[in-house]
Amino acid sequence: MKIIACYSNKGGVGKTATSVNLAQSIAEAGHRVLLCDLDPQGASGFYFRVKPSKALKDEQFFKDVKRFTDAIRGSDYDNLDVLPANMSFRDFDIFLSRMKNSQSRLKKALKAGGTEYDIVVLDCPPNISTLSENVFRASDAIVVPVIPTTLSERTFEQLLHFFKEKKLVRKKILGFFSMAQGSKTLHGETMARMRKTHGKRLLDVTVPFATDVEKMGIHRAPVSTFARSSAAAKAYDALWRDVMDRL
Numbered sequence: 402m403k404i405i406a407c408y409s410n411k412g413g414v415g416k417t418a419t420s421v422n423l424a425q426s427i428a429e430a431g432h433r434v435l436l437c438d439l440d441p442q443g444a445s446g447f448y449f450r451v452k453p454s455k456a457l458k459d460e461q462f463f464k465d466v467k468r469f470t471d472a473i474r475g476s477d478y479d480n481l482d483v484l485p486a487n488m489s490f491r492d493f494d495i496f497l498s499r500m501k502n503s504q505s506r507l508k509k510a511l512k513a514g515g516t517e518y519d520i521v522v523l524d525c526p527p528n529i530s531t532l533s534e535n536v537f538r539a540s541d542a543i544v545v546p547v548i549p550t551t552l553s554e555r556t557f558e559q560l561l562h563f564f565k566e567k568k569l570v571r572k573k574i575l576g577f578f579s580m581a582q583g584s585k586t587l588h589g590e591t592m593a594r595m596r597k598t599h600g601k602r603l604l605d606v607t608v609p610f611a612t613d614v615e616k617m618g619i620h621r622a623p624v625s626t627f628a629r630s631s632a633a634a635k636a637y638d639a640l641w642r643d644v645m646d647r648l
């Protein structure tokens with residue numbers, strides 16, 4: 402089992418859209434996928450029309466394998482199941498702080514509850530916390546959407562610095578440009594500068610700013626299911642291939 406986290410320490414960069422479309426693309430390729438929503442807002446579950454389990458809350462996520470597996474929901478798509486979030490997930494940092502070996506708790510929970518899957522995709526909340534440190538240690542790859550703007554570039558560099566400071570494996574970080582607009586000079590200049598600076602830390606994929614991605618909320622479905630020929634759907638398909646190549 403491989404664990405792929407979709408993470409950014411900045412909100413509004415397309416993290417959940419990436420999680421949903423990445424999971425769907427991998428499942429379409431024939432891999433058994435579990436999309437695990439760690440964000441208490443529960444947007445990934447909303448897109449897949451699944452309701453969260455009220456029984457999975459508090460420390461049970463990390464300690465009770467049966468409740469974990471019972472909370473998993475099937476989606477409308479082959480090979481793809483979802484573990485939707487509920488509002489109790491907002492207190493994960495509190496629960497983790499009380500546990501022994503807190504930095505490895507997430508990995509243990511996923512390994513125990515996700516044995517039936519080839520790939521686990523994590524939709525992560527946008528912060529650096531005890532939970533996110535668990536994500537960093539548990540994941541085989543950390544996919545980071547980066548809008549080509551100054552603030553998004555800054556938060557990507559903060560993430561790299563955090564990994565260096567904590568002596569985490571920086572080669573796990575796989576950034577890509579998200580919500581990019583070719584008509585904007587600033588976007589083009591930022592992408593060129595960041596590719597020169599960060600090299601292999603950035604994938605070749607660029608997901609465009611697209612109405613089809615925004616329409617996911619209306620269709621409550623991944624882009625490829627209602628706009629397969631769109632530039633966004635093709636970009637997400639290329640994204641999973643690049644990520645799997647790195648793995």
